[in-house]
Amino acid sequence: MSTTDTLPIPLTNHDATVGIIGMGDMGRLYARKISEAGWKVTACDRPDKFEALKAEFQGSSITVLENGHLVSRCSDYIIYSVEAENIDAVVKLYGPSTKMGAIVGGQTSCKAPEIAAFEKHLPQDVEIVSCHSLHGPKVDSRGQPLVIISHRASASSTALITRILSCFASKTVYLSALEHDRITADTQAVTHAAFLSMGTAWHANAQFPWEVERYNAGGVENVKINIMMRIYSNKWHVYAGLAILNPAARDQIRAYAESVTELFKLMISHKTEEFRQRILKGREAVFGGRKREVLLRDDILDQYSLSARLPNGQRRPNSHLSLLAMVDCWWKLGIVPYEHMICETPLFRLWLGVVEYIYSDVTLLEECIRTAMEDDTFRMDDLEFTFAARGWSDAVSFGDFEGYRKRFEKVQTYFAPRVAEATRLGNEMIAKIFEKTREEGASNEDAKGDSSL
Numbered sequence: 001m002s003t004t005d006t007l008p009i010p011l012t013n014h015d016a017t018v019g020i021i022g023m024g025d026m027g028r029l030y031a032r033k034i035s036e037a038g039w040k041v042t043a044c045d046r047p048d049k050f051e052a053l054k055a056e057f058q059g060s061s062i063t064v065l066e067n068g069h070l071v072s073r074c075s076d077y078i079i080y081s082v083e084a085e086n087i088d089a090v091v092k093l094y095g096p097s098t099k100m101g102a103i104v105g106g107q108t109s110c111k112a113p114e115i116a117a118f119e120k121h122l123p124q125d126v127e128i129v130s131c132h133s134l135h136g137p138k139v140d141s142r143g144q145p146l147v148i149i150s151h152r153a154s155a156s157s158t159a160l161i162t163r164i165l166s167c168f169a170s171k172t173v174y175l176s177a178l179e180h181d182r183i184t185a186d187t188q189a190v191t192h193a194a195f196l197s198m199g200t201a202w203h204a205n206a207q208f209p210w211e212v213e214r215y216n217a218g219g220v221e222n223v224k225i226n227i228m229m230r231i232y233s234n235k236w237h238v239y240a241g242l243a244i245l246n247p248a249a250r251d252q253i254r255a256y257a258e259s260v261t262e263l264f265k266l267m268i269s270h271k272t273e274e275f276r277q278r279i280l281k282g283r284e285a286v287f288g289g290r291k292r293e294v295l296l297r298d299d300i301l302d303q304y305s306l307s308a309r310l311p312n313g314q315r316r317p318n319s320h321l322s323l324l325a326m327v328d329c330w331w332k333l334g335i336v337p338y339e340h341m342i343c344e345t346p347l348f349r350l351w352l353g354v355v356e357y358i359y360s361d362v363t364l365l366e367e368c369i370r371t372a373m374e375d376d377t378f379r380m381d382d383l384e385f386t387f388a389a390r391g392w393s394d395a396v397s398f399g400d401f402e403g404y405r406k407r408f409e410k411v412q413t414y415f416a417p418r419v420a421e422a423t424r425l426g427n428e429m430i431a432k433i434f435e436k437t438r439e440e441g442a443s444n445e446d447a448k449g450d451s452s453l
């Protein structure tokens, strides 16, 4: 980190102007929160959206400008909140207009291309402090991780950005760009790959899983369905960007697809003992000697089913290939997911909670193994899931944004009629689980003076 202290930004309260380039979902969240906290905010989106955006923010304290040149000229901290795929082009366009001595950052989910664009196109007098809120635009930011990357900045500038972003009441985590990308590949990219593959497999089998009896099977299935729907209700470019542009993510998604394929081959060749040994080795590597940390209770999850017709709550065995492959892949890559909780997202926490739920109960795990080996009920789902995991891995390794978009939107369109309902249920489920988790974490702390939550 180099320092440039020649043109200090004033540090007295609220006297810096914050500029937002890209008024999509995250840009709007940032503009609104930062302006509510009392900072002067300027913002723009693409020039063709200027009139509409100006009309929308008429009478608010956010000043909408025509383009990124105008935002850059008058702002002390400029945040690029655009598609990761576009970051180089947008910084190239507006970067040279940055006010002398200002600080620049970005909100993209993968930092290597963002930092490369800043280094390439920003004048030398400009400092670089980037950020990444590890949650979607509709999630309560309080207590969620917010990564701050002080890449080329003085301590006082980093302190100023920390102060500006403190309005989110998030948990600030300081990392380098490289650390950020390695950790988020583990927490976000592989998690998304699993759920994208579930959606693709259900679509390939022409199923709405909540209408199929074998999926009306309690908490774990509810989490799978709700997270899958949540991911497919977001914009494709968010997931494409963080997977395709992050080399660590590409490797991990490939490793996940390999684990899925290898486990599936063992299943269909009925190599029970080899399969069991592999599952148990993964369990030992990832969870061995660890007390259960994330609480997920089936009775809470059971309340959040999309199924209207079928009675809820009777657990049906499932091979849970998606979940067994996750642990297998963590083991093969030497990843201990708990070490990455500093960059957890709500989805990663839920996913780890579900995985942990199965792996902490030997009876449940044995049930998965037995079902995988003996029960054909889920075989066609597992086959399609295997194809899907490899398909997503190919789209990511080929760096194929267009192919990724088509794959994503095909499934998104299929599930679209139920998205609103799934989002509502998913939000309730997440809020309830985290509320319960916090409560139980607090009572554990009272009881033992030791809470990991």
Ligand SMILES: NC(=O)C1=CN([C@@H]2O[C@H](COP(=O)(O)OP(=O)(O)OC[C@H]3O[C@@H](n4cnc5c(N)ncnc54)[C@H](OP(=O)(O)O)[C@@H]3O)[C@@H](O)[C@H]2O)C=CC1
Binding pocket: 021, 022, 023, 024, 025, 026, 027, 044, 045, 046, 047, 068, 081, 082, 083, 084, 086, 090, 107, 108, 109, 110, 132, 133, 134, 135, 136, 137, 234, 235, 237, 238, 241, 242
């Ligand atoms: N959504 C999420 O859950 C999260 C997203 N992120 C990251 O934040 C960034 C923004 O994501 P999000 O807000 O969801 O995406 P959006 O697509 O909602 O917002 C991006 C906005 O930037 C605009 N834009 C593109 N080019 C320019 C330009 N030259 N000048 C001004 N505006 C421009 C886009 O316009 P147009 O649509 O016309 O291209 C769009 O309105 C992404 O990099 C994403 O990875 C980070 C955390 C969470």
Ligand SMILES: O=C(O)C(=O)Cc1ccc(O)cc1
Binding pocket: 108, 109, 133, 134, 135, 136, 188, 231, 234, 238, 242, 345, 346, 347, 348
């Ligand atoms: O929680 C998740 O994984 C999400 O899907 C929301 C999300 C998407 C992109 C980010 O950079 C951060 C959070």
